[in-house]
Amino acid sequence: MDPHLLRTYVTVTRLASFSAAARELGYTQSAVSQHIAALEADLGLPLLTRRPVAPTPAGERLLEHARPLLLRLDAARADLDRFAAAPRTALSIAASPLALTPRTLAALPTTAVTLRALPRDLVPAAVATGEADAGLVEGVVAPSDPLPLPDVAPLTATGVAEEPLVVVLPARHPLAARPGLRLADLVDARWLDAPAAGIPLDRLRTVHGGPAGHGFRAALRYEGTDTGTLTALAAAGHGLALLPRPATDGCPGAVVVPLVEPRLVHRTELLLAAGVHREPHGPVAEFTGRLKS
Secondary structure (H helix, E strand, O other), rough: OOOOHHHHHHHHHHHHHHHHHHHHHHHOHHHHHHHEEEOOOOOOOOOEEEEEEOHHHEEEEEEEHHHHHHHHHHHHHHHHHHHOOOOOOOOEEEHHHHHHHHHHHHOOOOEEEEEOOHHHHHHHHHOOOOOEEEEEEEEEEEEOOOOOOOOHHHHHHHEEEEEEEEEEEEEOOOOOOOOOOOOOHOOOOOOEEEOOOOOHHHHHHHOOOOOOOOOEEEEEEEEOHHHHHHHHHHHOOOOEEEEEHHHHHOOEEEEEEEEOOOOOOEEEEEEEEEEHOOOOOOOHHHHHHEEEE
């Protein structure tokens, strides 16, 4: 399969439009149609319906392969480009919001830094494809366990922090006076669904180990990335939130109770592409050294 045809196919399905894909890719609409026709002829299967533009069952299966294949190709090009690139004088960092702790922020160089907050699932790809020099990603794991990361490219992951987890709830909540809380006691509570600013509810269901899709129902969905807004929503009684302890400081009306069972921590890791290690000096090395010290 020609990767150029695959890229066209993925773009058409993402935008659900031949004309929009042509504009994004810089092709004519006729060229996009020819790409799709050539790919369908190569595979001997219809991949898209035309009205509306949507993948067929075979096209859906192709997407499962195409996206990681194209990502690996982009990562390979970025890795090889680093051999010819001039030494870095600036630092670009991609980070999920909860990875931006006082400690990681203090490690940033004082000049020439670009910091982008991304959903946690997109940070490894940003590092692999060269969109970012380094990444900060986080998640909930057992103490000292590494984070599960997608296999997007050869990346090195180094743990830089492990923080205790707390449940954020309003001061008037019946559980606010408890010295500690078990996740099993909170399955039927009302939760805030904030996948970018907090711990995703799907992750709570996974670590709880109950029936698939059971419990931890969302009372309100917050699609922003500001953790302060999330804790304020919890303080106002819109639902509970699970957060690392440092992210809960300074929220009036909120009470934080340690999560005592299961034994979990909030882990932050530094991600670097393999080629970055060929640069012993510069802003990436400076940032890495500060984080590890």
